[in-house]
Amino acid sequence: MDLSLMNKEQKRAIQTTEGPLLIMAGAGSGKTRVLTHRVAYLMQEKEVPARNILAITFTNKAAREMRDRVSALIRNGASDIWVSTFHAMCVRILRSNINYLGYENSFSILDPTDQRSVVKDILKRRNLDIKQHNPRSIIGFISDRKNSLIRPKQSAEEAEGYLDTLYSEIYHDYQQILYRNSALDFDDLIMLTIELFEKEKTVLERYQNLFQYIHVDEYQDTNHAQYQLVKLLAAKYRNICVVGDSDQSIYKFRGADITNILNFEDDYPEAAVIKLEQNYRSSKNILDAANAVIGNNTERKPKALRTDRDGGPKLHSIVSASERGEGQEIVRNIQDLSSGYSYNDMAVLYRTNAQSRAIEDALVKSNIPYKMVGGMKFYDRMEIKDLMSYMKVIQNPNDDIAFERIINVPKRGIGPKTVDKLKEHGVHTGASIYEAIKESDFIGISKNAVVKLMNLNDMLDNLKQKSKYMSVTELVDEVLADTGYLDLLEKENSLESRSRIENLEEFRTVTREFDKDNEVSDELLFTFLSDMALVSDQDGVDEDSGVTLMTMHASKGLEFKIIFIVGLEEGIFPSRRVMFDDKELEEERRLMYVALTRAEDRLFLSRADSRMIYGKTETNMRSRFLSEIPEELVEGEAADTPKPIASDSFTMNSRGPKKKSRVITNNSGVSFTVGDKVEHRKFGEGIISGIKGEGDSQELDIIFTTVGVKRLLANFAPLTKKE
């Protein structure tokens, strides 16, 4: 195998095949290349059979890419390597073994909307107020527990206080409902695989023997459950290679535990450790900026990436009047650069999906092609979810969650009242909705409704029969025809229904693609649904030409010649929610680091003087992350501007929207602007960090030294200006 193009550390990482290995791979240090070569090296030089190699990646797209790149290095056999995400691997394992845990092998996988409806059902049944108990936080609670491998019983035992106890009980109900439906949520995939391994040692041993060489990419973003899973699998051979960069840990909110990578050497004292600090991606200016920003994090092992590339152009700072102006400025720069670069080389990164709108609008107006990652996801569209629910019900009629979604879609006169009765029956007897329908005559449902239910029942049974000998595409067509779904849309003939039909058409290209690779069989529908449940946003990035739009989170692992980072304002990025929590602020800064290090040649940093948020105009200070970049690396905005500048001097585009004054005057005639130091009668000294709203309801965000941030009405707050 030719390793002549590798540096010394990279070679060592590839050739250290036996025993535990920790690769600390900085951004752009050729980590993917090392991983692919290592796998190829194992097969070619060490003659390890492909099926004994496991490689876990963060996204399905990364998995596909890794498989392709290994294929390019070796003659054949790459298709036998296990390359997948944690979740996809667990689905595969559970699919053939979950019956040990009492679930059906044909289990379905819940998406977040399904989870929400399960939780809401539980709240309703327990007569709890949905406003007091936000389903979101309950789902978060359950997810946290599962990621920590805490079962409902243990959660209840360890609960402290009323809320903990209550949520543990809800967790218990939730888990029971899922079990009854043979449904798993994302976290279950990991947790139940571990449970399976602990319960059935022979199954564990089988996989331990199979996975003799294990690789885990993005190890800094694994959670506790994933960590345990890897530990179990690697226990026999201890050939475990993890790759990660603690500076790029950005998924704490999802349970990622950075100590997994920091303590790797404690778990495996014999581990070899290799650091890759040579960056091959970014120009020196970009790298210097990234190093300077991340250097502000205190909780980290110091390290600095090196590059042999020259300085390159300076980073470019852009200030616009509003988010619309920001979009226009981005477009202007894209057009300037489009002579030397392809649109594919450019990406716009933002903190929240909602920020994509203004950018999209500007791109559409200028006829610039773009592709968006995430956002309103294709598979989240109503018609797609409806269709998927039909498929789920056909595959597993006892999937109540899917069943409830389609029971009255299209409208067939089976309303909430009837559904309640069916569910009520289920609570007493343990029957699913599907089973309850067969009893519907005896449980107080009107004759009228019973007939309708029977019709539905017959139609579904009929579809189920058909599904056994049809391709998925054919089945989709049958479902759309038999249910009258397509008819309904065609009859409506509105702009919206047209687009829905287009989306369904688009879905058929997905199924056709799937049918091409899969033979018709009993398992076909199940395989299709499993695959679908695991597709992630990042998987959608394809070859079509265009500027890429995505969140900074979604950009991890990718690189582009030109990067635009937008919305660099306090309260946007860093997000308002974390501004005063040092720990979370450090995670936010790592996110900035990830964003910065995506760029190879050019980097644009953009902010707007004010922008619309929740339908209100807000004015925010420039992001601290901007200020952390040494000014000599940046051109554009005068780098050393301690506070935003008054009035219209930054309306770069004369066609831009009229700028609102960011100086406001209160009832006593005192005027304030962002950055002013003020004195409050009760809270003491503070600094104005933002201005919200319009007219009489204008509010000031003020950071007080004593009490942190407060939002006060400009007209009534007892404020005096200092200095």
Added chain:
DNA sequence: TTTGATATTTTTTTT
């Protein structure tokens, strides 16, 4: 039961 109208809430980030 379904529908349309009005009130209320919501945004981090995601496999």
Added chain:
DNA sequence: AAATATCAAA
């Protein structure tokens, strides 16, 4: 601004 929840009328 947009999505969701709640309420009133048909």
